[in-house]
Amino acid sequence: MNINERFRDIRKLCDMSQEQLGNILGLSRSGVSEIESGRRNVTDKHIRLLTIDSINGKFINEEWLRTGKGEPFKPLTRAQSITDFAADIIKEDDSFKARLIEALSKLSEDDWKVLEGIAEKLADNKKD
DSSP states (O other): OOHHHHHHHHHHHTTOOHHHHHHHHTOOHHHHHHHHHTSSOOOHHHHHHHHSSOBTTBOBOHHHHHHOOSOSBOOOOHHHHHHHHHHHHHHHOSSHHHHHHHHHHTOOHHHHHHHHHHHHHHHHHHHO
């Protein structure tokens, strides 16, 4: 698989149209089509724009895009995973998860220590 094919695969894995990807790259839909078909080269600028920030919550692995080595996406950091989870909960509004997170956000530091103790006891019981 060459870089143009990986470029196309990234667009599809990010669930984007050629027009949407073109908006990120400053290209027209036909410009993206030309890259995907191999009639136009992927430039360093394109790669930089694709890998500098997340696209639909995914961080593209520059090495994979350039060489095919590794996985298409970088694993999320702990903070990114938490942020994604929170963003999904915000969209749900009145779900149990949203109500639970809201309740947790109101805990005092002492409440968090109590909750940590309960979680540790549950984990210990699970080991037995």
